[in-house]
Amino acid sequence: GAGVSQSPSNKVTEKGKDVELRCDPISGHTALYWYRQRLGQGLEFLIYFQGNSAPDKSGLPSDRFSAERTGESVSTLTIQRTQQEDSAVYLCASSPPGSLGYGYTFGSGTRLTVV
Amino acid sequence: QQQVKQSPQSLIVQKGGISIINCAYENTAFDYFPWYQQFPGKGPALLIAIRPDVSEKKEGRFTISFNKSAKQFSLHIMDSQPGDSATYFCAARVPTLGRLYFGRGTQLTVWP
Numbered sequence: 223g224a225g226v227s228q229s230p231s232n233k234v235t236e237k238g239k240d241v242e243l244r245c246d247p248i249s250g251h252t253a254l255y256w257y258r259q260r261l262g263q264g265l266e267f268l269i270y271f272q273g274n275s276a277p278d279k280s281g282l283p284s285d286r287f288s289a290e291r292t293g294e295s296v297s298t299l300t301i302q303r304t305q306q307e308d309s310a311v312y313l314c315a316s317s318p319p320g321s322l323g324y325g326y327t328f329g330s331g332t333r334l335t336v337v
Numbered sequence: 338q339q340q341v342k343q344s345p346q347s348l349i350v351q352k353g354g355i356s357i358i359n360c361a362y363e364n365t366a367f368d369y370f371p372w373y374q375q376f377p378g379k380g381p382a383l384l385i386a387i388r389p390d391v392s393e394k395k396e397g398r399f400t401i402s403f404n405k406s407a408k409q410f411s412l413h414i415m416d417s418q419p420g421d422s423a424t425y426f427c428a429a430r431v432p433t434l435g436r437l438y439f440g441r442g443t444q445l446t447v448w449p
Contacts, residue, residue, distance in 0.1 A: 226380070255436060264343070264441035265381070265426060272435060313380055323369065323430040323437050328380030 226329035234335045243299040243332045247316030259311040304336045341429050343440025356414040358443045360427035367429040372412050375424045417447045
């Protein structure tokens with residue numbers, strides 16, 4: 223597609239439920255990133271996929287968070303047993319091969335509200 | 338620990354004025370310093386970027402000033418317009434890690 227697509231755009235869930243967030247990167251972009259943006263906060267790195275390499279999971283805040291990516295396409299971020307502090311906008315970005323952090327293109331994010 | 342420290346958190350500027358946002362860092366391995374602009378309900382978008390071998394970069398009304406010895410860089414928006422009202426993030430890259438570290442953001446309001 224023309225841009226990074228994220229779905230759903232908004233998600234309200236009850237505390238304790240599991241949620242899945244989806245990211246469709248720009249076609250041909252080998253790198254994919256997930257960030258979390260809490261209200262009034264900066265962009266908190268969660269996880270980074272680069273081609274077929276092992277993902278950099280160093281930013282995942284707890285074992286309730288996991289992410290998968292199939293090849294160089296769609297990625298899903300899963301949050302299990304959601305807590306109120308998980309409420310945030312979850313942003314996905316992708317970048318071209320070899321860019322190593324140049325040229326991030328962000329999606330519009332998924333706003334997650336845990337009630 | 339915040340790798341990139343950004344200030345101020347919020348900024349109000351009159352139309353036509355100069356908006357200045359500052360960032361500081363400690364990690365000398367950073368080799369690329371972009372600024373992102375984010376409008377409500379949208380993802381951040383790359384605005385302008387600089388490498389540390391350059392002290393200044395200008396694109397239209399937007400200028401990055403870079404002070405390598407002080408480990409600081411700043412964004413200047415000349416002739417600020419109401420349409421510039423957005424949240425601005427500075428960022429920095431460690432090339433071996435292939436990802437960006439972001440500041441906490443500055444919410445800019447330009448009023449007519």
